[in-house]
Amino acid sequence: MDWEDEEHNRQPGREGDEQSHATDGTPARYERGKEIVSVCRMPSRPRRSCLAVPASDLRKLEKAATLPADEVVVDLEDGVAQADKEQARENLSRAKARGTLAVRVNKGSIEDIEAAAAVADVIVVPKVESPDDVQAVILHTELPLEVQIETTLGLVNVEAIARSPHVEALLFGPGDFAASLGVPVLTIGAGASEYALARIAVAARAFGLQCIDGPHAALEDEAALRASAERALSFGYDGKWAIHPSQLGVLHDVFTPSTEEIERAERILATDGALRLDGEMVDEATKRMAEAVIARAAPPSAS
Numbered sequence: 001m002d003w004e005d006e007e008h009n010r011q012p013g014r015e016g017d018e019q020s021h022a023t024d025g026t027p028a029r030y031e032r033g034k035e036i037v038s039v040c041r042m043p044s045r046p047r048r049s050c051l052a053v054p055a056s057d058l059r060k061l062e063k064a065a066t067l068p069a070d071e072v073v074v075d076l077e078d079g080v081a082q083a084d085k086e087q088a089r090e091n092l093s094r095a096k097a098r099g100t101l102a103v104r105v106n107k108g109s110i111e112d113i114e115a116a117a118a119v120a121d122v123i124v125v126p127k128v129e130s131p132d133d134v135q136a137v138i139l140h141t142e143l144p145l146e147v148q149i150e151t152t153l154g155l156v157n158v159e160a161i162a163r164s165p166h167v168e169a170l171l172f173g174p175g176d177f178a179a180s181l182g183v184p185v186l187t188i189g190a191g192a193s194e195y196a197l198a199r200i201a202v203a204a205r206a207f208g209l210q211c212i213d214g215p216h217a218a219l220e221d222e223a224a225l226r227a228s229a230e231r232a233l234s235f236g237y238d239g240k241w242a243i244h245p246s247q248l249g250v251l252h253d254v255f256t257p258s259t260e261e262i263e264r265a266e267r268i269l270a271t272d273g274a275l276r277l278d279g280e281m282v283d284e285a286t287k288r289m290a291e292a293v294i295a296r297a298a299p300p301s302a303s
């Protein structure tokens with residue numbers, strides 16, 4: 001499946017989407033032939049891997065520009081020491097990405113938003129807790145936004161936040177969320193996050209957005225990274241943040257359907273009505289599941 005195929009990738013449930021029936025919070029629906037279906041479509045911007053890079057570190061900024069991350073998230077916020085904030089903003093002019101270039105701003109910093117808007121494809125807004133937090137950014141830029149849900153209040157308001165204009169993805173922030181909830185863990189990505197992950201995913205899909213899991217800080221534990229990414233995938237997530245180049249391969253592996261999965265999905269799509277296939281019952285619902293799997297096929301340029 002070609003990720004450039006606009007018809008296939010159209011986001012449901014957003015303003016300006018001719019096919020959308022969802023302006024009132026109901027799940028998006030699509031006409032396919034005579035039938036109305038409700039299937040998750042991947043937007044055209046892949047985000048299997050979103051690599052965070054502190055804007056204060058020029059060496060890493062240069063390196064990030066050469067890496068196969070679907071998105072590079074140049075960070076002005078928590079990855080930058082307080083004393084380096086100004087230099088970090090100046091370094092933005094050196095930021096590049098092979099895929100999407102995102103910049104994470106400090107919440108409430110107009111200086112950051114203006115500096116980010118000059119170079120970025122998309123702006124990452126941290127610690128969003130209400131639609132007003134989104135509005136405050138929209139006053140200064142028309143760029144698409146990714147918003148981080150990483151506090152208990154943000155989670156309680158996530159459905160209203162997901163309905164805000166300009167937002168194209170919801171991001172889970174596991175470190176700040178654990179702190180906000182009072183979970184006694186000291187590793188970003190550790191701790192039980194199932195409720196937050198599920199609620200964010202449902203809010204995202206209900207309004208045609210992507211959902212992206214946050215980072216896993218245990219750099220030397222590939223098995224834990226894989227388990228964390230697989231958990232996010234099982235909730236329907238499109239991708240996950242990376243903090244180191246060594247994490248990209250695992251994320252691409254987890255968030256890209258295998259050849260076998262694609263082949264099976266295609267065989268399911270060729271069926272009609274309820275029947276037995278490989279020892280399982282398949283029917284029209286299975287076909288919609290198959291479409292959702294095929295929609296995750298990798299973009300042609302990705303590794």
Ligand code: COA
Nearest residue numbers: 051052053054059060061063064075078079215243244245
């Ligand atoms: N982006 C781009 N390149 C990176 C990178 C990143 N996030 N992390 C490491 N690299 C590069 C290094 O520059 C180095 O390349 P080089 O040998 O060509 O110089 C190579 O990968 C190996 O780096 P390594 O020595 O293993 O990393 P480190 O120990 O110096 O740094 C971290 C570890 C965690 C501090 C670093 O990976 C990092 O800054 N990650 C992002 C942190 C961040 O943005 N946090 C906030 C959001 S969650």
Ligand code: MG
Nearest residue numbers: 126150173176
């Ligand atoms: Mg955070």
